[in-house]
Amino acid sequence: MSRTLEAIRQCAFTQPDAAALQAGNRSVSYAELAVLIETLAEEITRHAPCVLGLLADNGIDWVLADLAALRAGIPVVPLPTYFSSSQLRHTIHRAGIDLVLTDQMTELPSRLGVLAQDEGIFHGSLHAVSVEPGGREQVRLPAG
Numbered sequence: 203m204s205r206t207l208e209a210i211r212q213c214a215f216t217q218p219d220a221a222a223l224q225a226g227n228r229s230v231s232y233a234e235l236a237v238l239i240e241t242l243a244e245e246i247t248r249h250a251p252c253v254l255g256l257l258a259d260n261g262i263d264w265v266l267a268d269l270a271a272l273r274a275g276i277p278v279v280p281l282p283t284y285f286s287s288s289q290l291r292h293t294i295h296r297a298g299i300d301l302v303l304t305d306q307m308t309e310l311p312s313r314l315g316v317l318a319q320d321e322g323i324f325h326g327s328l329h330a331v332s333v334e335p336g337g338r339e340q341v342r343l344p345a346g
Contacts, residue, residue: 204272211236223262230262235269242270249330251301255294257281258305263328267303294333302331 203211210232213222218233230238246254254276258264271278279297281290283306293299307329 207239207269207273210239210269223265225262228262230266235266238266239269239273242266243273245330246270246274246276246301249301249332251276251299253297253299253301254278255281255297255299255302255333256304257283257290257302258328259283263305267328300333302333303328304331305329307331 210222213220213232214236219231221229222232222235223230254267254271256264256267256271256278258267268278279293279299281293281299281302285293294302305328
């Protein structure tokens with residue numbers, strides 16, 4: 203198990219009610235975090251992705267998805283929300299991403315331009331979307 207996940211489990215045992223994550227008026231305790239990581243890791247495993255893409259604004263749901271994927275042993279490729287459609291398609295194709303967790307469902311189909319199927323709500327604001335990466339496209343990524 204990763205040192206990060208072990209530290210979370212330890213905090214869940216020693217200070218279960220302490221805030222582990224806070225954003226705006228939303229808070230997740232260490233005890234809740236430990237349970238959510240396990241639950242969401244099982245959900246990710248059920249989808250059986252080879253590589254998980256994460257296209258979402260930074261926030262608690264993003265952190266939960268990232269930690270759950272770590273627990274499930276699934277590599278995660280963050281997909282910046284500022285990427286153009288061609289940059290997203292290129293990254294999905296080159297990284298072999300076959301499942302995307304996103305809070306951008308309304309724009310996603312037009313931005314991806316690849317075969318995508320909404321698998322429903324994953325957690326909170328995140329949807330799970332199966333994608334079939336395809337096509338080879340040259341994309342110039344921003345410097346820096």
